[in-house]
Amino acid sequence: MHAAAPDPPYLHGYSAAEQARLVEQAEYWREALILPDLPYRPGERLLDVGCGCGAVLGIIAAAHPGLAVAGIDREPRQIEAAARHLASLGVTGADLRVGDARALPWPDGAFDHAYLMWFVEHVPAIEPILAEARRVLRPGGTITVNETEYESYQVWPENPDWDHLEAAMFRHFQAHGQPHAGRRLGPLLVRAGFREVTNGLVGVHFFTAPGDDRLERHARYTADYLAPALGELAALGFDERRLRAGLDHLLGLHRHPDGAFTQTVYRARGRA
Ligand SMILES: C[S@@+](CC[C@H](N)C(=O)[O-])C[C@H]1O[C@@H](n2cnc3c(N)ncnc32)[C@H](O)[C@@H]1O
Numbered sequence: 350m351h352a353a354a355p356d357p358p359y360l361h362g363y364s365a366a367e368q369a370r371l372v373e374q375a376e377y378w379r380e381a382l383i384l385p386d387l388p389y390r391p392g393e394r395l396l397d398v399g400c401g402c403g404a405v406l407g408i409i410a411a412a413h414p415g416l417a418v419a420g421i422d423r424e425p426r427q428i429e430a431a432a433r434h435l436a437s438l439g440v441t442g443a444d445l446r447v448g449d450a451r452a453l454p455w456p457d458g459a460f461d462h463a464y465l466m467w468f469v470e471h472v473p474a475i476e477p478i479l480a481e482a483r484r485v486l487r488p489g490g491t492i493t494v495n496e497t498e499y500e501s502y503q504v505w506p507e508n509p510d511w512d513h514l515e516a517a518m519f520r521h522f523q524a525h526g527q528p529h530a531g532r533r534l535g536p537l538l539v540r541a542g543f544r545e546v547t548n549g550l551v552g553v554h555f556f557t558a559p560g561d562d563r564l565e566r567h568a569r570y571t572a573d574y575l576a577p578a579l580g581e582l583a584a585l586g587f588d589e590r591r592l593r594a595g596l597d598h599l600l601g602l603h604r605h606p607d608g609a610f611t612q613t614v615y616r617a618r619g620r621a
Pocket of ligand 1: 399401402404405406422466467
């Protein structure tokens with residue numbers, strides 16, 4: 350019998366700078382992606398699976414006073430940071446635990462809602478995660494899963510160095526998790542036993558226009574998670590000079606009169 354292969358290390362790491370990036374990232378996506386149409390009521394119980402340092406959980410808790418929130422992450426440093434972050438927002442009583450999302454330490458039906466964001470892209474297999482989320486939801490409870498698609502990034506003007514960087518980013522995610530997680534969510538939720546499953550697109554498309562800084566902001570946001578990974582991408586066999594040139598192209602798009610950037614994110618919902 351062979352022992353199971355260990356999970357690959359978490360791709361973004363656990364530095365304080367990365368935790369701050371997650372908080373900024375959640376602020377960035379608050380209205381477009383995190384909060385729309387959440388059917389959460391005071392007194393209900395919400396679990397954030399793969400909660401990291403509580404960035405998304407903080408946004409949800411602050412917008413839904415009276416919601417009883419819980420979160421789990423396998424990394425103790427993330428849970429310690431989540432406790433500090435939620436306290437700084439005045440969120441009290443959060444049930445934050447260190448543990449594996451494939452074996453949740455709560456009984457069947459313990460929650461009314463589950464939320465997973467930027468999480469299943471980082472796991473070796475998505476199915477066991479969704480099965481456990483469904484187990485801890487009461488019948489009729491909801492699940493929301495937000496994920497991007499790492500082959501959806503498009504720049505204009507086109508640029509071969511950007512293509513090199515995007516290919517490297519995709520390969521990196523492939524080695525650590527699920528770069529196509531977003532587009533796969535619908536059937537995965539159906540097979541996990543969820544009902545009323547939807548998977549909708551949240552498209553982002555920004556272009557150079559007077560008085561509009563959204564292209565520059567989105568490029569900076571994207572560069573904030575690509576730049577720290579350049580060394581690892583080069584170690585995968587990609588040309589570091591071209592990776593840097595691709596990043597410069599991204600960051601200069603807003604100065605180009607025809608500059609534009611497109612990205613597709615998926616927002617899936619279902620009911621236990
Ligand atoms: C992008 S981060 C967190 C995103 C988070 N939802 C947010 O609000 O920003 C992904 C997290 O998944 C965690 N993780 C990866 N595999 C896990 C597992 N099997 N069980 C629990 N947490 C896991 C990592 O430790 C990391 O903190």
